[in-house]
Amino acid sequence: MSYNDNNIVIDVSHTKFCVGPCSSKEEESKVNIFKPKSGGRYKEFYYPLNKNSYLILKNVRICCDCNSRYLEFIDEEDNERLKQDSKTIRKKLKI
Numbered sequence: 882m883s884y885n886d887n888n889i890v891i892d893v894s895h896t897k898f899c900v901g902p903c904s905s906k907e908e909e910s911k912v913n914i915f916k917p918k919s920g921g922r923y924k925e926f927y928y929p930l931n932k933n934s935y936l937i938l939k940n941v942r943i944c945c946d947c948n949s950r951y952l953e954f955i956d957e958e959d960n961e962r963l964k965q966d967s968k969t970i971r972k973k974l975k976i
């Protein structure tokens with residue numbers, strides 16, 4: 882984990898469970914049930930912490946629900962709900 886300005890940047894390459902805001906900490910099985918379906922990793926997910934800072938997750942595998950939720954909130958520019966999710970994620974990942 883590193884702090885870049887006010888951002889919290891965390892590389893989740895080695896996290897085996899979904900790093901999204903859902904309550905599941907169940908590890909992904911051999912079958913690729915998380916996104917991306919290819920088995921790779923998304924480069925970065927940005928969750929706002931407050932006005933000028935972000936929780937930045939790098940090398941992400943995420944369950945379908947958390948992925949659609951994120952895309953929906955980004956699409957709707959719903960920063961309040963994204964902020965709420967950043968809190969949930971920090972608790973889940975203990976950051």
Ligand SMILES: [Zn+2]
Pocket residue numbers: 899900901902903904905943944945946947948
């Ligand atoms: Zn999830």
